């Protein structure tokens with residue numbers, strides 16, 4: 416079955432781009448037109464740094480273009496990648512907007528309990544406030560021992576050192592290193608509920 420570029424883009428809409436491209440190729444579909452089109456896209460001039468899309472574990476390769484001031488001016492698929500061959504799904508193709516986006520808030524906003532308005536706070540204040548609340552919540556609901564099934568139909572008291580009062584939910588833009596540190600911190604605190612939105 417031959418699929419032209421227009422048909423390929425139609426098939427890919429609403430899917431996860433490179434992963435689907437690989438699946439289509441695996442099904443015997445010809446994705447060369449889409450890959451050729453991706454190769455033909457001209458990169459904006461600037462310093463080119465190879466990188467990886469931060470959004471999911473498919474790991475599509477990107478080229479990040481920066482100007483003389485070190486600011487990102489464009490991000491495109493890297494045709495040298497054996498994984499994605501220059502393609503990016505709609506989410507990966509919009510990575511540029513993760514950094515450059517006039518709608519992105521760059522200041523900490525805080526709304527106190529019961530308040531009807533937001534206040535601007537410093538990042539240091541917000542970090543201390545988050546740490547204070549995590550510590551307070553954990554200490555108020557910390558289990559040193561818990562009764563658990565003993566495997567023989569009875570119960571046995573075991574040392575667990577955990578808390579069910581705090582949960583951690585990661586997002587797609589959290590990279591490997593951050594996830595590693597997050598797991599270390601959460602398990603050190605005794606947090607049981609640790610999850611990530613991008614777990615595929």
Ligand code: SF4
Nearest residue numbers: 468470471475504507
């Ligand atoms: S989110 Fe990124 S890594 Fe995942 S399929 Fe899309 S471009 Fe590739």
